[in-house]
Amino acid sequence: MKFYKDHYDVVIIGGALAGMSACLQLQAWGIKDILILEKHNMPGGLATDFVRNGFEIEATLHEMMSIGQPGKRLKVGQFFDDMGVKVDWLPVHECYRVALPNSGIDKILHHDYDDSYTTVAKEVNEVCPGTYDKVHELMCLCRRVYDSMNYLSTHPMGKLSMLIHHPDFVRTVGYTATEVINTFNLPKKAVEMLTPYWIYVGNRMDDLPFTIYAFLMADYFTGSYVCRGFSHEMSLKLQTKCEENGAQYEFNQEVEKILVKDGKVYGVRTRRGDEIHCDYVISGPYPNRVYSQMIEPKSEVPEGAIRMINNRKLSVVPVSVIMVIEGTPEENGIINYSTFSGTTMDTNEIWRNYSNLTEPYNYITTICLNYANPGLPEGYTQLSITALVPSKPFESVTEEEYHDLKRRLAKEMIDECIKITKVDFTHRITEIEVTTPMTVSHYVGAWKGNIYGYLHSMEDHAVARLQMKEQDHFIEGLEFAGAHGMSGDGMGPQITNGRAAAKAVKEDMDKKKEAAKK
Amino acid sequence: MDKNIRICIVGGGPAGLSAGMYLEKKGYTNYTILERSDRVGGKCWSPHFNGKRYEMGAIMGVPSYYAVHDVEEFCGITHDGPKLNRNYKDARGNVIEPFEPKKNPLKIPRLLKMKKQVKKFGELLETKYKGYDLNGHRGVAEGRYEGFAVTPGREKVEGYNSNLKDLALPFKEFCEMNGVELVQDIWIGPYTSFGYGYFDEIPAAYVLKYLDFQTTMNFVKVNLWTWEQGTQYIWEQLNEHIAHPARLNSEITRVERKDGKVYVTVNGMVEEYDKIIVTAPLYVADGNMGNNNGMVDYFDARDDEKELFSKIDYERYTVQAITTTPENHPEISYYVFDNMVPEKLGHLMVYYRRWKENIDQVITTYALRTHKRMKEIPYDKCNEMVLEDLKTMHNPAKEVINKWSVYYFPHVSCEDYAAGWYDKVEAMQGKYDTYYAGEVMSFGDMDETADPASWWSASSEIRFLLLALPEGGAK
Numbered sequence: 001m002k003f004y005k006d007h008y009d010v011v012i013i014g015g016a017l018a019g020m021s022a023c024l025q026l027q028a029w030g031i032k033d034i035l036i037l038e039k040h041n042m043p044g045g046l047a048t049d050f051v052r053n054g055f056e057i058e059a060t061l062h063e064m065m066s067i068g069q070p071g072k073r074l075k076v077g078q079f080f081d082d083m084g085v086k087v088d089w090l091p092v093h094e095c096y097r098v099a100l101p102n103s104g105i106d107k108i109l110h111h112d113y114d115d116s117y118t119t120v121a122k123e124v125n126e127v128c129p130g131t132y133d134k135v136h137e138l139m140c141l142c143r144r145v146y147d148s149m150n151y152l153s154t155h156p157m158g159k160l161s162m163l164i165h166h167p168d169f170v171r172t173v174g175y176t177a178t179e180v181i182n183t184f185n186l187p188k189k190a191v192e193m194l195t196p197y198w199i200y201v202g203n204r205m206d207d208l209p210f211t212i213y214a215f216l217m218a219d220y221f222t223g224s225y226v227c228r229g230f231s232h233e234m235s236l237k238l239q240t241k242c243e244e245n246g247a248q249y250e251f252n253q254e255v256e257k258i259l260v261k262d263g264k265v266y267g268v269r270t271r272r273g274d275e276i277h278c279d280y281v282i283s284g285p286y287p288n289r290v291y292s293q294m295i296e297p298k299s300e301v302p303e304g305a306i307r308m309i310n311n312r313k314l315s316v317v318p319v320s321v322i323m324v325i326e327g328t329p330e331e332n333g334i335i336n337y338s339t340f341s342g343t344t345m346d347t348n349e350i351w352r353n354y355s356n357l358t359e360p361y362n363y364i365t366t367i368c369l370n371y372a373n374p375g376l377p378e379g380y381t382q383l384s385i386t387a388l389v390p391s392k393p394f395e396s397v398t399e400e401e402y403h404d405l406k407r408r409l410a411k412e413m414i415d416e417c418i419k420i421t422k423v424d425f426t427h428r429i430t431e432i433e434v435t436t437p438m439t440v441s442h443y444v445g446a447w448k449g450n451i452y453g454y455l456h457s458m459e460d461h462a463v464a465r466l467q468m469k470e471q472d473h474f475i476e477g478l479e480f481a482g483a484h485g486m487s488g489d490g491m492g493p494q495i496t497n498g499r500a501a502a503k504a505v506k507e508d509m510d511k512k513k514e515a516a517k518k
Numbered sequence: 519m520d521k522n523i524r525i526c527i528v529g530g531g532p533a534g535l536s537a538g539m540y541l542e543k544k545g546y547t548n549y550t551i552l553e554r555s556d557r558v559g560g561k562c563w564s565p566h567f568n569g570k571r572y573e574m575g576a577i578m579g580v581p582s583y584y585a586v587h588d589v590e591e592f593c594g595i596t597h598d599g600p601k602l603n604r605n606y607k608d609a610r611g612n613v614i615e616p617f618e619p620k621k622n623p624l625k626i627p628r629l630l631k632m633k634k635q636v637k638k639f640g641e642l643l644e645t646k647y648k649g650y651d652l653n654g655h656r657g658v659a660e661g662r663y664e665g666f667a668v669t670p671g672r673e674k675v676e677g678y679n680s681n682l683k684d685l686a687l688p689f690k691e692f693c694e695m696n697g698v699e700l701v702q703d704i705w706i707g708p709y710t711s712f713g714y715g716y717f718d719e720i721p722a723a724y725v726l727k728y729l730d731f732q733t734t735m736n737f738v739k740v741n742l743w744t745w746e747q748g749t750q751y752i753w754e755q756l757n758e759h760i761a762h763p764a765r766l767n768s769e770i771t772r773v774e775r776k777d778g779k780v781y782v783t784v785n786g787m788v789e790e791y792d793k794i795i796v797t798a799p800l801y802v803a804d805g806n807m808g809n810n811n812g813m814v815d816y817f818d819a820r821d822d823e824k825e826l827f828s829k830i831d832y833e834r835y836t837v838q839a840i841t842t843t844p845e846n847h848p849e850i851s852y853y854v855f856d857n858m859v860p861e862k863l864g865h866l867m868v869y870y871r872r873w874k875e876n877i878d879q880v881i882t883t884y885a886l887r888t889h890k891r892m893k894e895i896p897y898d899k900c901n902e903m904v905l906e907d908l909k910t911m912h913n914p915a916k917e918v919i920n921k922w923s924v925y926y927f928p929h930v931s932c933e934d935y936a937a938g939w940y941d942k943v944e945a946m947q948g949k950y951d952t953y954y955a956g957e958v959m960s961f962g963d964m965d966e967t968a969d970p971a972s973w974w975s976a977s978s979e980i981r982f983l984l985l986a987l988p989e990g991g992a993k
Contacts, residue, residue, distance in 0.1 A: 256787075288767060289785070292765045292768065292784075292785075293784065293785070293787045293789065298550075303761065303762065303763070306762070306763050306765055307758070307763050309765075309766070310757075310763060310764070310765070310766045313556060314556070314767070392556075395554075395769070445786075447767075447785075448767065448785075
């Protein structure tokens with residue numbers, strides 16, 4: 001028996017969250033002839049874990065957005081339910097702790113799954129009295145913009161009706177996060193408390209579209225979840241479901257080329273040399289990689305595609321220190337799940353600091369898994385410290401410098417963390433891994449180690465991309481699903497990106513069937 | 519040669535992009551330009567600040583930049599930037615007018631003598647050094663000239679002139695030998711302060727191929743071209759107009775040439791080509807530029823390549839972009855001749871102001887850190903010295919917003935020049951399916967931009983390359 005069939009309807013490159021969601025969505029629509037090719041020997045890409053000395057260690061910042069409570073599911077949670085993928089979602093009871101000693105702020109903002117925005121406004125008000133109304137209104141504005149974006153992403157609409165039905169979205173779409181927040185006249189402290197998440201979209205508040213900020217705030221403050229048994233568990237469940245539904249999922253199969261003729265996809269070729277034919281390809285690899293190196297023959301690369309990828313700037317890359325520490329979190333001075341801390345919350349200053357490799361990072365996010373995921377070994381703390389930084393400084397790191405650099409970054413980030421924990425846990429660290437853009441690039445082959453897709457800026461953001469969707473589509477039958485997709489980065493948005501790719505495939509299939517009938 | 523040959527061009531600066539343009543014009547349409555960074559333009563770098571662009575690299579051109587003009591025509595753009603002007607200061611920060619006889623009565627005899635010498639120099643270059651201003655350096659060391667005339671028509675010319683061998687001498691010596699030592703006072707402005715080194719160590723050929731008589735007179739008369747959106751805009755536009763735009767973010771880690779094919783590893787994947795044109799640095803002497811310093815480091819470099827290219831040295835030219843408070847803002851660009859001598863290595867030689875009206879614009883400063891007989895000034899130290907100098911000039915900086923020390927003006931020494939370095943490289947062109955078209959190959963024609971942190975437009979090298987590519991017939 002041959003390893004592959006001669007032909008598939010759809011080949012999906014990359015069996016991670018976006019690719020597997022695309023697969024499930026297609027299957028739900030009755031499209032079953034699907035092959036998923038994964039270059040690694042595990043599903044899920046970065047939504048995974050690893051084992052050291054008997055400790056199972058989460059590899060990612062593993063919160064899922066847009067899940068929602070049972071009965072009040074949001075779109076990602078609903079999708080898992082609809083697809084019959086049973087994940088045990090564990091609610092995270094806080095948004096974050098923001099600890100800025102220089103500003104005199106150290107406060108945990110909590111989720112209240114019924115009315116988080118009120119809770120947040122109250123808690124900010126405790127630190128900055130008199131801000132309740134404004135903060136509440138800001139949060140509600142974020143929510144309205146979020147709802148509009150969700151609606152508009154699937155319902156194309158004329159300008160006039162958009163103005164009538166989505167006035168807040170239209171009012172804010174041309175402005176930066178800073179510009180819109182400034183209209184609320186909040187004290188600096190309050191703004192600082194509401195700024196931390198900027199790092200998860202990787203651009204300074206002065207260049208970050210308010211719509212993106214609003215989406216993030218509204219989504220996270222609605223409450224996030226983690227998956228019992230780590231991200232790997234979720235990936236495994238998705239993969240099992242894809243296979244149950246009839247897809248062929250193959251590991252250790254790296255796709256080298258996407259075969260194109262007369263502007264239309266007709267197959268892929270793997271590193272092993274298999275040529276597999278299909279009508280559609282959904283690509284996890286970045287458009288940069290695909291258009292510059294994977295399309296065969298090269299003459300099929302549309303000129304506009306190179307111009308498009310040239311004009312997209314890569315977003316941030318993660319530098320993480322992942323540790324298992326002896327002792328309970330409390331013994332190690334860690335009192336909560338997710339902490340943003342540093343010497344400043346001025347995102348221009350942080351960006352400047354992040355753009356070199358000489359100064360210690362001045363802003364970090366610390367995640368203590370124990371507070372969200374029960375079942376970790378007793379008496380141990382799982383902690384990760386992350387900075388999300390521009391990839392540029394890493395490009396000139398030499399092989400000789402690399403290991404020293406890793407050690408130095410880890411030490412500096414741990415030192416920064418200890419400023420908040422006030423307990424020096426360094427001598428109790430039993431396991432430690434340091435990941436850099438190089439680690440990510442090596443592990444999943446992500447373009448330049450980039451897991452955050454393209455930079456959201458005032459020049460190039462989700463709304464503009466949505467409007468340019470047609471013009472940015474170059475090869476018939478080729479769709480993209482990954483952090484580079486329309487909905488951007490993060491594990492939750494990957495589900496949405498995958499479904500969007502599936503939708504594009506389905507629509508094209510329907511169009512062709514329609515044409516054939518005529 | 520088969521017009522479909524697959525040509526890889528390393529580098530998306532002026533040289534690489536104009537290589538693409540000229541190849542396309544010649545009908546070679548199967549080319550790929552690979553650029554490591556996330557922008558085109560190389561040393562034509564015009565970042566944004568407060569809604570305007572300032573220049574970290576090339577600033578200006580002159581009317582005889584025919585290749586740049588080709589590019590403008592190809593793209594339908596023109597030099598639409600602000601008119602530049604300048605003044606002079608001494609090392610103590612006083613405004614001076616060194617070329618104005620009325621202001622310098624004591625220097626009148628010297629100024630008169632200089633005027634005479636400039637005239638004489640112009641005549642000498644036309645006669646004794648006929649052929650001195652052609653593009654490229656081929657044959658010069660042997661007393662030949664061969665190339666394109668520096669005229670709008672750019673006719674092909676060639677001939678023998680053994681006097682051309684003098685061009686291998688340091689420019690200072692060359693001037694003294696010809697009894698025109700005072701012309702250095704004029705030539706130094708757009709030369710040393712623009713980062714091209716000192717006249718006692720740089721072969722006259724480099725000085726004069728770039729600052730031929732006509733170009734120098736354009737500088738004297740401040741007959742300059744600028745671009746509103748910066749010089750980077752020229753190359754951004756070219757990249758928009760050529761058939762195959764440069765692929766940005768493309769890092770080459772390995773190039774292997776075997777069996778008539780060129781295998782290029784780009785971002786970890788191997789791509790196959792027939793020929794490769796290198797416009798990126800061939801060799802970086804002290805290797806402090808991160809990975810892949812020079813071509814010899816990531817190519818399967820052959821012994822002759824290694825041996826020849828190891829002779830290349832470059833200038834450590836340091837540019838800082840600063841802002842000032844309104845009261846400290848300079849009213850014009852200033853040249854500081856006192857600081858253009860090796861004894862003042864690392865000091866501020868010139869600082870530029872681009873727009874006539876704005877007092878909130880970025881000022882760029884320029885200093886050199888190396889001279890053959892002196893100890894290199896460390897980058898950070900040099901930056902500090904320049905900021906101190908700005909205080910002396912009564913224009914202290916408020917904030918440094920950008921800085922770089924760039925691989926600048928690769929060149930060979932007088933000895934290697936005289937020993938025929940360029941003819942040896944010429945003989946190697948194409949030998950390994952490789953063409954060397956980086957800036958080191960020329961710096962000599964009028965369209966090589968000529969200003970602080972200037973970049974070569976390198977179009978001359980490309981023409982030179984096209985000469986090297988056989989016009990037709992079997993490979």
